[in-house]
Amino acid sequence: QKEVEQNSGPLSVPEGAIASLNCTYSDRGSQSFFWYRQYSGKSPELIMFIYSNGDKEDGRFTAQLNKASQYVSLLIRDSQPSDSATYLCAVSQFYFGTGTSLTVIP
Amino acid sequence: DTGVSQNPRHKITKRGQNVTFRCDPISEHNRLYWYRQTLGQGPEFLTYFQNEAQLEKSRLLSDRFSAERPKGSFSTLEIQRTEQGDSAMYLCASSLGGSGRAGDTQYFGPGTRLTVL
Numbered sequence: 001q002k003e004v005e006q007n008s009g010p011l012s013v014p015e016g017a018i019a020s021l022n023c024t025y026s027d028r029g030s031q032s033f034f035w036y037r038q039y040s041g042k043s044p045e046l047i048m049f050i051y052s053n054g055d056k057e058d059g060r061f062t063a064q065l066n067k068a069s070q071y072v073s074l075l076i077r078d079s080q081p082s083d084s085a086t087y088l089c090a091v092s093q094f095y096f097g098t099g100t101s102l103t104v105i106p
Numbered sequence: 107d108t109g110v111s112q113n114p115r116h117k118i119t120k121r122g123q124n125v126t127f128r129c130d131p132i133s134e135h136n137r138l139y140w141y142r143q144t145l146g147q148g149p150e151f152l153t154y155f156q157n158e159a160q161l162e163k164s165r166l167l168s169d170r171f172s173a174e175r176p177k178g179s180f181s182t183l184e185i186q187r188t189e190q191g192d193s194a195m196y197l198c199a200s201s202l203g204g205s206g207r208a209g210d211t212q213y214f215g216p217g218t219r220l221t222v223l
Contacts, residue, residue: 032210034210043214049210090148093212094154095151097148
């Protein structure tokens with residue numbers, strides 16, 4: 001059973017701050033990692049994917065991967081109230097964590 | 107193309123009845139996925155198609171669940187003899203596939219919410 005663990009939160013940050021979301025996974029052979037955002041009552045939408053160790057940046061979002069530690073994270077810079085959502089970590093396409101609920105306080 | 111579509115959006119049924127859901131993927135996508143999501147949980151993988159071939163099926167999936175993608179386009183998910191524990195959001199996603207890593211990116215449909223009374 002492939003396990004993906006996330007802190008369910010809720011995580012609250014003030015507007016303009018950096019939000020840090022973390023995810024660990026059990027299958028050392030995993031090669032692909034994804035972050036999705038899911039607004040309440042809506043479907044998940046992809047934010048970023050990462051395959052190689054290190055950082056990958058896209059606008060205000062940075063994904064970080066450390067395969068040795070089996071750890072992947074998502075940083076959101078200059079957090080906005082519109083970023084308030086549940087953030088899902090997915091490993092090897094199919095396996096999702098339970099998600100971290102983020103609230104950005106104006 | 108407007109994205110992945112799913113029908114119906116909502117389904118209420120009585121325990122013991124059979125239900126069928128339909129998913130229409132993005133037209134050029136050859137991979138199609140089904141997930142189940144309950145409140146407070148992430149999507150739980152059910153099954154996956156590449157074109158018309160069902161390549162993977164979750165071991166957690168009961169024999170009451172079956173999925174088809176007969177012509178490699180739309181897919182149906184059938185649940186036989188529904189139980190109250192089947193109440194959930196059923197999500198469909200599609201991806202381009204192919205050798206490029208970007209082909210793994212999944213695009214989700216709006217989901218079908220099933221309520222079993």
